[in-house]
Amino acid sequence: MSALDDAWARAERLPDAVLVAGYIVALWLVLAVVAAAVGGQQATNLAAGFVGSVTLLIGAYALLTLALNLQWGYTGLFNIGIAGFMAVGAYTTAILTAPVNPSTAGGVPGFGLPLWVGLPGGMVAAAVVGAVAALPALRLRADYLAIVTVALSEIIRLFVNWRGAAEVTYFGQTFGTGGATGIGFKSPRRVVADLVTGVGQPVVSAAQSVGVSAPNVVNIAYGLGLLVLVAASFWLLNRLVESPFGRVLKSIREDETVTQSLGKDTRLFKIKAFMIGCALMGLAGALFRGNAGYISPAQFRPTVTFYIFAALIIGGSGSNTGSILGAATFTALLFYLPARLGENLPTFGASSPGNIIDAVGPLGALNPGPLVAYVAGNVSTLRFVLIGVVLIYIVQHRPQGLLGYRNEPAASVDLSRPRADDGGETDE
Amino acid sequence: MGIAKSVSEGRQLAVERPGVGVLAVVLLYLVADLLVKLSGTTVLAFGVPLIGGSLSTGSLLSMILDGLLVGLAVGLAGIGLSMTYSILDFANFAHGDTVTAGAFLGWVAASLTATIGADAALSERFLFDTGRQLGAASALLPILVGLVVAAIGTVAVVLLIDRLTYRPMRGADNISLLIASIGVALALRYLIAFVFGTQTSGVASSSVRFLILPGLAVTDNELALLFVSVSLMVGVHLLLQRTKLGKAMRAMADNEDLARVTGIPTGRVVRFTWILGGALAGVGGYLLVLESGTISFNFGWILLLLIFAAVIVGGIGSIYGAMAGGVLIGLVDSLALIWLPSGLTRAAAFAVLIVVLLLRPSGIFGGVSTA
Numbered sequence: 001m002s003a004l005d006d007a008w009a010r011a012e013r014l015p016d017a018v019l020v021a022g023y024i025v026a027l028w029l030v031l032a033v034v035a036a037a038v039g040g041q042q043a044t045n046l047a048a049g050f051v052g053s054v055t056l057l058i059g060a061y062a063l064l065t066l067a068l069n070l071q072w073g074y075t076g077l078f079n080i081g082i083a084g085f086m087a088v089g090a091y092t093t094a095i096l097t098a099p100v101n102p103s104t105a106g107g108v109p110g111f112g113l114p115l116w117v118g119l120p121g122g123m124v125a126a127a128v129v130g131a132v133a134a135l136p137a138l139r140l141r142a143d144y145l146a147i148v149t150v151a152l153s154e155i156i157r158l159f160v161n162w163r164g165a166a167e168v169t170y171f172g173q174t175f176g177t178g179g180a181t182g183i184g185f186k187s188p189r190r191v192v193a194d195l196v197t198g199v200g201q202p203v204v205s206a207a208q209s210v211g212v213s214a215p216n217v218v219n220i221a222y223g224l225g226l227l228v229l230v231a232a233s234f235w236l237l238n239r240l241v242e243s244p245f246g247r248v249l250k251s252i253r254e255d256e257t258v259t260q261s262l263g264k265d266t267r268l269f270k271i272k273a274f275m276i277g278c279a280l281m282g283l284a285g286a287l288f289r290g291n292a293g294y295i296s297p298a299q300f301r302p303t304v305t306f307y308i309f310a311a312l313i314i315g316g317s318g319s320n321t322g323s324i325l326g327a328a329t330f331t332a333l334l335f336y337l338p339a340r341l342g343e344n345l346p347t348f349g350a351s352s353p354g355n356i357i358d359a360v361g362p363l364g365a366l367n368p369g370p371l372v373a374y375v376a377g378n379v380s381t382l383r384f385v386l387i388g389v390v391l392i393y394i395v396q397h398r399p400q401g402l403l404g405y406r407n408e409p410a411a412s413v414d415l416s417r418p419r420a421d422d423g424g425e426t427d428e
Numbered sequence: 429m430g431i432a433k434s435v436s437e438g439r440q441l442a443v444e445r446p447g448v449g450v451l452a453v454v455l456l457y458l459v460a461d462l463l464v465k466l467s468g469t470t471v472l473a474f475g476v477p478l479i480g481g482s483l484s485t486g487s488l489l490s491m492i493l494d495g496l497l498v499g500l501a502v503g504l505a506g507i508g509l510s511m512t513y514s515i516l517d518f519a520n521f522a523h524g525d526t527v528t529a530g531a532f533l534g535w536v537a538a539s540l541t542a543t544i545g546a547d548a549a550l551s552e553r554f555l556f557d558t559g560r561q562l563g564a565a566s567a568l569l570p571i572l573v574g575l576v577v578a579a580i581g582t583v584a585v586v587l588l589i590d591r592l593t594y595r596p597m598r599g600a601d602n603i604s605l606l607i608a609s610i611g612v613a614l615a616l617r618y619l620i621a622f623v624f625g626t627q628t629s630g631v632a633s634s635s636v637r638f639l640i641l642p643g644l645a646v647t648d649n650e651l652a653l654l655f656v657s658v659s660l661m662v663g664v665h666l667l668l669q670r671t672k673l674g675k676a677m678r679a680m681a682d683n684e685d686l687a688r689v690t691g692i693p694t695g696r697v698v699r700f701t702w703i704l705g706g707a708l709a710g711v712g713g714y715l716l717v718l719e720s721g722t723i724s725f726n727f728g729w730i731l732l733l734l735i736f737a738a739v740i741v742g743g744i745g746s747i748y749g750a751m752a753g754g755v756l757i758g759l760v761d762s763l764a765l766i767w768l769p770s771g772l773t774r775a776a777a778f779a780v781l782i783v784v785l786l787l788r789p790s791g792i793f794g795g796v797s798t799a
Contacts (some may be wrong), residue, residue, distance in 0.1 A: 078603060136786050142603055143519045144785050147736055151778040154733060158778075162771035302733075306610050313607060356623050357550050381621045388615030392593050395600075395608045 016321040023325055024058060024227075027332040034337070038344040048212040050340065052219025054332050059226025060288030061327035065312045066233050066320060067280035073317035074241055075273040076253035078142040080305050081133070082281055084153025087300040088129045089282020090290045091160055093122035094185040095175050108167055108178040115186050119286055126282025127275040129156075134274040138267055150302055161297035180297060187293025188286070192225055193218045226287060230324065233280060237320050240276075249273055253318075307335070310391050316401025325402055334387050342379020345372070448787060458767060465766065483766060489644045491762045497650055497719055499738075499758020500657040502731070505712030506738040506750035507664060508705020514681040514745025515701050518605035522589070522612035523709060524732030525620070528725065529585050530710020531717045532620055534578025535631050538562055542570035563635035564718065565648035575656065575714060582710025586702050589616070613729065621725040628724035632717060653715045660711065661751050664704070668747060673700060681745045734761065734774075737781035743791020752793065757781075 028051050035047035064082060071077045079085075097118035098110025113121075133152050140148065159165060159177075166179030177183060196204060196218050207217045240246050248269050251259045259266050289299045307330070314334075315326015353359045359374035375382065394401060465483040509523045542562055543553040564571050593608050634647030646654075668674035676697050679687040688694050716731070717723045738757045742749025757777050764776035784792060 140785065140789065143606060144740075144789060146606070147519065147740065148782050148785055151733060151737070151781050155775045155778050155782075158772060158775040162769065164769050164771070306614065309607070309610065310614075355625070361550070378622055381618050381626070384618035385615045385622070388611040388613070388618070391611030391614065392608050395604050395611065396593075396596055399604060 020321060020324050020328075024055075024328055027054065027058075027328055031332070031337070031340075034340060034344075038340075042211070044211040045213055045216060048207070048216040048220060050336075052216050052223055054336050055220060055223025056226060056288075056291065057331035057336060058328045059223055059230055060284055061308065061311050061331050062230040062324045063226070063233060063280060063284040063288075064308045065315060065323040065327045066230070066237055067277040067284065068308055068312050069317055069320060069323040070237060070241070070249075070273055070280075071277040073312070073319065073323070074246065074249045074253060075270055076142065076256075077134075077138070077270060077274055078146045079149045079274070079277070080146045080302070080309065081149030081151075081153035082305040082308050083300045083302050084149070084156040085126045085130060085278045085281040086285025086289065086304070087153070087156050087160060087297070088285070089122035089126040089279075090285035090295050090300075091122075091177055091183070092125035092282070093118040093286040094183045094290060094295055095177070096121045097186040098175070098183060099186075102184065108176050108183045109174045110183075110185060111173070111175065115188060115191060118186065119188075119283060122282045122286045123279040126285070127279040130275045130278025131271055134271045138270050138274075150305070153300070153302060153305065157297050157300050160300075178296070182294055182296025184294045185290065187291070189218065189222050189291050190293060192222045196221045222291065229283075229287070234320055234324065241320070245269070245272075307387070310334075310387055313391060313394055313401055319401075322401055329402070330387070334383060334390065338383040338386065339380045342376050342382075345376035345379070451783065451787065462766060486642060486644055488766075489641065491765060492759065493644065493646065493650075495759035495762030496755060497653055497758070498716070498761065499755035500661075501653060501712045501716045501719065501754075502735055502738050502758055503712075503751040503754020504657050504660060504715070505709045505731070506735045506742070506754050507747050508709045509735055510739045510742070510745060510747060510750040511677070511681070511701045511705045513739065515677070515684070515698060516594070516605070518602040518609065519736070520609045521606060521732065522609040522616060523735060524728035524730070525613045525616040526582060526586055526589075526706060526709045526728070527713035527716075527731060527735075528620055528728030529616060529713075530578045530582035530706075531713035531723055531728070532624060532725075533581035533585075534574040534710065534714035535717060535723060537577035537581075538567075538570040538574025539631070541573040542567050561630060561633040561721070563633055563648055564652035566635040571652065571718070575711060578710040578714035579707040582706045582713075583703050585616075586706030586709075587699070590699075590702050617726060617729055624725060626725055628722050630722050632719075632721045649718045649721075653719050656711065656715060660708065664708070664747060667704075673697070677701065733781075734777060737777055740781055740789075741784045741792055743793050746791065746793065749791050749793050753791070756792075 031050040031054055032047040035050050036043045039046035064086075068079065068082060071079045093115075095110045096113045097115055098108060098112070100109055100112040102109055133149065138145070161177075161180050163179050165177045166181075167174060167176035197214065200217075200221070204214050204217050208214065241249065248259060248264050248266075251262075251264075252266050252269060256266050285300070289295050311326045311330035312323055313326070314329050315324070316322030353370045353374055356374065359371045362368075362370045462483075466485065466488065505523070505527050508526070509520055512518070512520045512523070539560065539562070540553055542560070546553070562570055589612055593612055594605065597605060597608060632649060634649045636648040637645045638647075638651070639645050668678060676687065676692045677700065679690065679692055680694060680697050684694065687697075713728055716727075734757060735754075738753040739750050740753070741756055742751070742753025757780065760780050761773055761777040764773040768776055
């Protein structure tokens with residue numbers, strides 16, 4: 001444990017950008033090694049597929065954890081309605097950009113606007129819903145706010161799932177949510193794909209010459225695009241929390257009454273922070289869940305919210321760098337890697353039995369094969385047990401997460417200067 | 429004099445708490461609408477249906493029965509959540525999955541008991557997707573065994589979770605405990621999925637129907653739910669009012685420090701809180717499956733928000749509130765169908781939760797504590 005702590009202590013002294021970039025590259029290398037071990041002839045393409053999928057996940061979760069960190073880590077607002085705000089952003093984007101005359105049968109018509117209108121539109125809608133939710137809810141205790149937000153997110157999901165909202169006509173314009181079947185719209189991935197196959201054709205050719213398929217190049221490009229967005233949000237949020245505005249947020253987290261007594265209208269600050277966070281969640285909802293140009297209500301169940309929470313807590317709430325590291329750790333090491341390892345676990349020739357009784361039974365005859373095969377076949381289930389256990393362990397033993405609450409006092413002056421020359425006795 | 433006084437009081441209330449006033453208007457409209465609907469007439473204004481519609485008394489009664497049944501089971505499950513919320517002071521997000529665990533343990537036991545002596549492989553007796561359906565009238569003994577196992581098994585699960593997760597964290601702030609409970613919820617839910625799979629299986633179906641009124645029938649399984657949940661609620665009431673343990677629990681829910689000063693062994697009371705709450709949650713889950721007929725690894729998780737709604741509407745910490753809140757939320761969930769399309773009834777129950785939290789966070793019986 002101490003060696004690990006030592007390594008962390010050394011890593012923490014690195015500049016944040018280097019730390020984050022180095023960590024993500026290290027995760028890519030781990031995935032590449034796994035792909036090389038199991039891929040055989042297709043190893044390069046498999047590695048590219050792994051890296052592409054994981055980069056998309058890291059980018060999306062990092063956007064979401066950054067948003068949640070602004071609300072919870074800095075302001076102390078316990079929002080567990082993330083899935084709902086993602087849904088508002090994604091659905092608004094979808095309705096704004098869905099084609100006016102859908103080509104597929106049963107498709108829902110929309111306004112046919114371009115994505116550069118649709119995505120900001122989604123962010124604004126999510127921010128407005130966030131404000132409406134925040135206005136009455138902010139005077140509630142943290143755990144009541146949690147329950148209100150999770151209930152709101154379920155109401156939003158049930159509403160978009162509702163048949164009556166699937167397709168409506170107002171003022172001659174037909175639009176809707178598509179109900180339970182979902183809605184197709186302008187795919188953000190399509191934009192990246194056009195860019196890659198157009199301007200980036202030499203890159204695609206080079207990748208194909210080493211065996212990486214074009215869709216995987218698009219995948220990686222999309223993931224990298226999200227990471228650029230993460231970097232921009234990171235820069236913006238860091239500016240924000242280091243500004244006087246951010247100092248007020250941190251002081252609200254520490255003690256709201258003191259902040260009020262210093263003459264700050266804390267409600268206004270809380271609502272603003274909540275709206276900014278919700279806007280970012282809406283954007284992430286559209287770009288992550290809707291990356292292929294299709295969304296449906298089942299993608300916005302509350303479980304997503306709790307995964308994002310797990311990611312933030314692993315990384316450490318109260319630190320933007322920690323948020324990104326947590327998102328990377330959660331998605332790559334806890335969410336993605338176990339599933340890929342499970343697919344390729346050696347099973348000693350046994351095929352996976354259909355149920356646990358047939359898997360445990362042969363243990364009596366000292367035959368672990370079926371059980372191992374069963375475990376390997378159900379790794380995608382077991383990884384959530386792992387996530388739960390990690391969450392409990394972190395709350396019990398390292399509540400600050402990997403990098404939480406470090407060195408971010410709510411003061412504008414440097415509190416760490418030596419006090420020797422401040423006067424007073426020196427020869428005690 | 430009397431009328432003038434109440435009018436002025438009413439005006440004062442409307443000015444001070446506009447939310448309550450709006451709520452009262454909405455409720456009055458809904459009641460009036462219900463009465464007009466029952467009479468089968470529709471009032472139109474400019475060709476738009478303003479109020480009314482049609483609704484038969486029979487379907488209203490069966491909706492009420494439906495809501496009552498679900499509400500009783502939810503209330504039963506909510507008692508544990510309410511007690512841990514007030515005594516340990518945190519919102520336990522793992523409670524829904526405790527309900528699932530109880531249901532699975534109980535139904536495995538019922539299934540094993542029902543197939544004693546049958547010539548079937550263990551996997552077929554143990555697991556559910558075999559087409560076997562139990563009913564309270566046709567398989568009374570297995571159902572009873574399952575009920576007992578659901579209670580005892582859930583207590584064991586809950587005590588183990590408390591030992592591993594919450595006891596090392598006693599005194600931690602309520603948000604840390606809440607996050608830990610999210611971890612417990614994930615681990616427990618997917619352990620169940622690992623053992624039983626992620627499919628939805630049919631395990632129970634009623635074998636007898638009793639016609640109470642024309643258009644209103646009740647099945648043996650529903651009667652079992654009604655009987656067991658009402659008698660357990662009476663039992664909890666007696667436990668709280670007549671025993672020393674019950675008095676200690678009420679004292680701790682009201683004021684923990686004062687209880688400790690008085691010499692109440694708070695650690696032991698906390699353990700009994702888990703035992704009682706766990707047993708009732710397990711039984712609640714078991715009965716819900718008996719009523720609905722199907723079981724899946726995440727039904728308790730989906731139910732959790734409804735249980736929270738019951739507890740909050742009834743007032744956190746109040747055990748009677750949890751029971752009444754459960755019934756109320758069950759009724760809202762089923763009666764909302766009169767006014768809302770079928771996709772949105774659950775949303776109405778959550779809306780009630782939000783409205784109560786905003787307007788009256790102490791619950792609709794607020795101020796009335798466990799005593």
